[in-house]
Amino acid sequence: MATLEELRLQLDEIDGQIVELYKNRMKVCGKVGELKVKTGSKIFDRQRERDKLLDVASKVSGDFNKKGIQELYEQLMSMSRKLQYRLLVEAGALGRLPFIEVASLDKQKARVVFQGVEGAYSQAAMQHYFGDNCNSFHVRTFRDAMEAIEEGSADYAVLPIENSSAGAVNEVYDLLVEFENYIVGETIIPVTHTLAGLPGTKQEDIRKVYSKAEALMQTSRFLDEHSSWQQISVVNTALAARKVLEDRDKSQAAVCSAYAAKLHGLTILQDNINNEPNNSTRFIVVSNQKIFLKDASKISICFEVPHESGSLYHILSHFIYNDLNLSKIESRPVEGKSWEYRFFADFEGNMADAAVKNAIRGLREEAMNLKILGNY
Numbered sequence: 001m002a003t004l005e006e007l008r009l010q011l012d013e014i015d016g017q018i019v020e021l022y023k024n025r026m027k028v029c030g031k032v033g034e035l036k037v038k039t040g041s042k043i044f045d046r047q048r049e050r051d052k053l054l055d056v057a058s059k060v061s062g063d064f065n066k067k068g069i070q071e072l073y074e075q076l077m078s079m080s081r082k083l084q085y086r087l088l089v090e091a092g093a094l095g096r097l098p099f100i101e102v103a104s105l106d107k108q109k110a111r112v113v114f115q116g117v118e119g120a121y122s123q124a125a126m127q128h129y130f131g132d133n134c135n136s137f138h139v140r141t142f143r144d145a146m147e148a149i150e151e152g153s154a155d156y157a158v159l160p161i162e163n164s165s166a167g168a169v170n171e172v173y174d175l176l177v178e179f180e181n182y183i184v185g186e187t188i189i190p191v192t193h194t195l196a197g198l199p200g201t202k203q204e205d206i207r208k209v210y211s212k213a214e215a216l217m218q219t220s221r222f223l224d225e226h227s228s229w230q231q232i233s234v235v236n237t238a239l240a241a242r243k244v245l246e247d248r249d250k251s252q253a254a255v256c257s258a259y260a261a262k263l264h265g266l267t268i269l270q271d272n273i274n275n276e277p278n279n280s281t282r283f284i285v286v287s288n289q290k291i292f293l294k295d296a297s298k299i300s301i302c303f304e305v306p307h308e309s310g311s312l313y314h315i316l317s318h319f320i321y322n323d324l325n326l327s328k329i330e331s332r333p334v335e336g337k338s339w340e341y342r343f344f345a346d347f348e349g350n351m352a353d354a355a356v357k358n359a360i361r362g363l364r365e366e367a368m369n370l371k372i373l374g375n376y
């Protein structure tokens with residue numbers, strides 16, 4: 001029987017041949033790429049790749065080897081596509097992405113919409129981004145805010161997209177797909193809930209607590225210590241504060257921000273009742289203009305992938321290969337298609353970067369319904 005050293009020598013020789021074959025294959029793929037650049041043909045040929053996978057599988061026997069050779073070829077063809085996308089960038093054939101670079105946003109003159117009522121966390125986020133005295137109005141729903149942007153009654157909308165403890169705001173993700181609006185900025189604000197009631201209220205008086213469902217969840221540990229309190233969810237935390245003020249009933253309290261409590265003349269009965277001491281929410285600034293700031297450093301996109309094994313893996317390889325740091329990925333069901341998903345990804349970069357253009361070119365060919373949601 002051969003020794004380990006002898007077997008390894010055999011492997012080294014085979015690997016030397018594989019490396020030479022790989023180099024030759026890539027050289028030919030490069031020539032195919034040059035031809036495609038010249039003729040303006042698509043890099044990704046899904047049918048040719050399917051045929052190739054069937055062909056190589058037919059040349060080996062046994063399920064294990066059929067699967068193995070197919071995996072190997074998926075990788076090989078993915079590498080040759082990436083080489084070809086790079087050739088496209090070098091040939092300047094990527095063109096410009098349909099977004100216009102701007103030096104800054106005109107925050108002073110902007111008219112801004114937020115969802116909720118006076119005192120909402122969205123208002124705090126808006127003031128944090130646009131300044132305390134910005135020209136603003138509020139609407140009842142996230143959809144209303146998106147519509148105000150789309151039809152131009154507001155220049156920007158400020159919408160919550162993600163909370164550090166409760167996760168994504170799904171409706172806002174879905175609206176970003178539905179509307180032709182784009183993310184141009186973001187801001188993160190701490191979300192510190194308080195228990196607030198009418199002046200003179202004692203905690204022993206309380207029977208009912210009003211707040212937005214997410215805020216009740218984010219303060220569940222404190223509220224669970226008072227199991228006799230009935231928890232009632234309303235549209236948002238500022239509305240809860242307003243209700244307590246209007247009902248003039250000391251058996252009611254609201255879970256809301258200190259700002260909303262003050263605005264509605266309530267007294268804080270217990271400060272910072274969050275489960276998570278560092279609870280914060282990320283808000284996006286949305287516009288109907290396809291613009292991006294010169295120093296933008298984050299890109300949000302969404303796409304769908306064919307409902308077959310390995311497709312997400314191949315899509316994500318465009319980030320890895322182009323050295324782009326993927327900071328977040330979310331998925332949402334695609335309407336009308338059970339168990340199929342749309343992916344939302346955030347990655348670091350600016351649309352003027354070659355690596356970003358290269359990755360987007362690959363994604364556009366290989367994923368379905370790619371939408372660039374913004375660079376900010």
Ligand SMILES: O=C(O)C(=O)C[C@]1(C(=O)O)C=C[C@@H](O)C=C1
Pocket residue numbers: 029032033043044045046048049052076077078080081
């Ligand atoms: O045949 C082509 O068009 C190629 O570019 C080569 C190749 C491959 O590596 O085999 C690469 C990309 C295409 O999606 C299909 C096949």
